Structures are given as structure tokens and as C-alpha cells.
Amino acid sequence: MEILDSFRTDKFPHIWCSGCGHGIVMGALVRAMNKLDLDHDKTVIVSGIGCSSRATGYLNFDTLHTTHGRALAFATGIKFSEPELDVIVITGDGDCTAIGGNHLIHAARRNINITTIMFNNSIYGMTSGQYSPLTPQKAKATTAPYGNIEPNFDPCELVQGAGATYVARGTAYHIKKLTRFIKRGIEHNGFSFIDAVSQCPTNFGRKNGFKSAVEMMQWQKENTITIERAAKASEKEVKNKILVGELHHNNRPEYTANYEQVIEKAQKGGDN
Numbered sequence: 001m002e003i004l005d006s007f008r009t010d011k012f013p014h015i016w017c018s019g020c021g022h023g024i025v026m027g028a029l030v031r032a033m034n035k036l037d038l039d040h041d042k043t044v045i046v047s048g049i050g051c052s053s054r055a056t057g058y059l060n061f062d063t064l065h066t067t068h069g070r071a072l073a074f075a076t077g078i079k080f081s082e083p084e085l086d087v088i089v090i091t092g093d094g095d096c097t098a099i100g101g102n103h104l105i106h107a108a109r110r111n112i113n114i115t116t117i118m119f120n121n122s123i124y125g126m127t128s129g130q131y132s133p134l135t136p137q138k139a140k141a142t143t144a145p146y147g148n149i150e151p152n153f154d155p156c157e158l159v160q161g162a163g164a165t166y167v168a169r170g171t172a173y174h175i176k177k178l179t180r181f182i183k184r185g186i187e188h189n190g191f192s193f194i195d196a197v198s199q200c201p202t203n204f205g206r207k208n209g210f211k212s213a214v215e216m217m218q219w220q221k222e223n224t225i226t227i228e229r230a231a232k233a234s235e236k237e238v239k240n241k242i243l244v245g246e247l248h249h250n251n252r253p254e255y256t257a258n259y260e261q262v263i264e265k266a267q268k269g270g271d272n
């Protein structure tokens with residue numbers, strides 16, 4: 001299938017600012033879906049609200065642009081009613097870990113077969129740069145002009161702790177790796193979460209001393225370390241670096257399949 005078949009080209013030009021990382025992450029998703037030759041009529045892509053969530057408008061699949069933080073709730077309903085569909089969620093760091101945080105925890109806990117790609121630019125970009133739960137401490141934001149005092153946290157550790165069975169992190173800079181992780185997440189039978197570190201030059205970069213999107217991507221290159229390298233590196237080399245790679249992968253029963261079995265058993269056993 002031609003890559004352009006995956007886009008609603010009549011919706012271009014897109015609304016993202018020049019240098020925004022979200023187009024790069026969306027490109028990784030499209031390449032991953034293309035490699036898997038996903039059926040456009042059997043793939044549903046669901047997004048919440050924010051710059052990242054505009055991606056569903058450009059993708060030539062069945063898509064839903066839902067309410068803030070609720071993409072996973074809508075996606076759960078879709079997957080539960082039609083388990084044979086491939087269901088993919090696009091969300092931002094604010095959408096996913098603030099208002100949508102509870103949906104994230106419980107989708108991971110259930111191990112429902114949904115692939116979640118979090119476009120992580122560490123800021124609420126669309127609404128002009130308020131800090132999100134993933135904005136680093138001391139970074140500046142519209143709502144933290146003197147620096148953010150709140151500690152951020154690792155969303156990959158959160159979902160792993162909650163029960164996600166495939167967890168990976170890539171960046172807009174490491175595009176081949178990111179494409180591979182998204183592909184593996186879609187192939188995985190269970191809840192998969194991919195933290196896609198992206199850049200917002202307009203509302204994060206300008207407030208935090210980055211002169212350009214290129215500088216932000218250079219930062220991604222210099223401040224990440226692959227898990228393979230980290231395993232051999234000293235504590236000092238790993239300190240303050242963002243881990244990139246497949247962080248967690250295991251198998252346990254998937255939610256909709258489990259539910260199907262319970263129903264079958266109940267039907268065979270009568271009314272119990």
C-alpha cells in the first residue's frame with residue numbers, strides 16, 4: 001500500500017507549527033501500520049484533545065477525536081464491542097497523564113489490547129504552554145513563569161506498575177526505533193504503551209532557551225541512552241539520561257479474550 005493512502009490529503013496543510021515533532025511521530029505510526037499492512041476498515045484510531053490529538057484528522061482510517069483525557073475510555077468501549085479491530089490511541093502527555101491518568105492506569109491494569117502512543121512534548125502546547133505532569137522540574141511554562149516546582153514522573157514506570165504488558169520509549173530523533181516500537185506495540189496482544197518524546201518549539205522550546213526545533217532534536221540525541229548501552233554504562237553516564245528502548249514486555253491474559261471465555265463458560269453452565 002502507498003504511504004499516502006494512509007492520509008486524508010484533502011485535510012492538508014496540517015495545523016502544526018513548523019519544527020513540531022508531532023508530524024514526525026505521526027509519520028512513525030503510519031510507517032508502522034503500513035509495514036503491518038493494517039486493514040483501513042478494521043483499524044480504529046482514537047485521540048483525545050490537544051496538538052497531538054489533531055493527528056486523527058489527517059489519518060485515512062476510522063478515527064475518533066474525542067473529549068479531553070477520554071480517548072482510552074472511548075477506545076475501551078470500541079475494543080470491548082468489536083475485539084477483532086485494531087485499536088490505537090493517540091494522546092498527549094497532558095491529555096494522557098493528567099485528566100486521562102485514571103483511564104491510563106485502568107486500561108493497563110485490564111491488559112486490554114489497545115496500543116497507546118503518547119506524543120510527549122512535556123507541555124500543553126495547544127493551549128499556549130501550561131505545564132503538564134511531565135514538564136520537568138524548573139522548566140518554564142505559561143503557568144510557571146519562574147520555573148515549575150512540581151516533580152514530574154516516569155509514565156513508563158507508571159503503566160508497567162499498573163500492569164501494561166508492552167512498554168517502550170522512542171523519540172522524534174530516533175525515528176527508526178520509534179517506528180519499530182510502535183509496530184511491536186500493535187503486534188502485541190495486550191495493553192501496549194509507547195512514550196514518544198516529541199518537541200514543541202513554540203510553547204516549550206521558546207520558554208526554555210532552545211533557539212530552534214533542530215536544537216531540541218539535538219537535545220533528544222544527547223540526553224537519551226538506549227537500554228542496551230545503559231546496561232554497560234557507569235552510574236554517572238546514565239544519570240539524568242532518558243532511557244530509550246523496549247522497557248518491558250511480558251504476556252498475561254488479554255481482557256476481551258478473558259471476558260469472552262467467562263461468557264462462554266456461563267452460557268454452557270446455564271444461568272449462574
Ligand code: SF4
Pocket residue numbers: 015016017019020021022051052121125126199200201202203204
Ligand atoms: S504548539 Fe507546540 S505541540 Fe502544538 S503544533 Fe505548535 S509546536 Fe507542535
